[in-house]
Amino acid sequence: MKGFKSTLSYLVLEASPLSIHEVGCGEGYWILQWNKLGFNARGCDFSSHCIDIAKNAIACEVSPGKFNVCSIYKLDRARDTADLIVCCEALEHLEYPEAALATLQRIVGKSLIISAPREPIWCGLNLACGKYLSQWGNTPGHLHHWYKSSFIHLVSKYFDVVKVRMTLPWTMLLCRPSAR
Helix, strand or coil: CCCHHHHHHHHHHHHCCEEEEEEEECCCHHHHHHHHHCEEEEECCCCCHHHHHHHCCCCCCCHHHHHCCCCHCCCCCCHCCEEEEECCCCCCHCCCHHHHHHHHHHHHHEEEEEEEEEECHHHHHHHHHCHHHHHHHCCCCCCEEEEEHHHHHHHHHHHEEEEEEECCEEEEEEEECCCC
């Protein structure tokens, strides 16, 4: 995780946003970190359970109003736009990743950071650790698997990919709204 954290932090600084919206924020770890650094960061997740944890666990440090329950498919430009949209480790779980990218395209301000596990490395590492053997290393809930090139190709349909960072076992992209 150290490589993931340092790569994400580097790309956030590279994007130099005034505001950040993390889509798929889970329990709010990154929202807390970014607010501590002085960013105006907020997050959403489809899971009301995760958002409840985020609101309760870090309420003393970050306003509970920084979190809301929302599906990626239901994001609204008026409510959800930010200079930087961050969507890490979410796309592989979604039934309709292209619809999710189209939604992100509508709400992004200046930049998007998006990541996904890199295959076949992800499943191979799971197998090497003895995890998910009956599923050939596929993490439960992962509906999609991308090689570096196929992930870049998919995201490039909706955004201009500015930087590609590989941190084992992830592909992380810094993108800008498409000029097309």
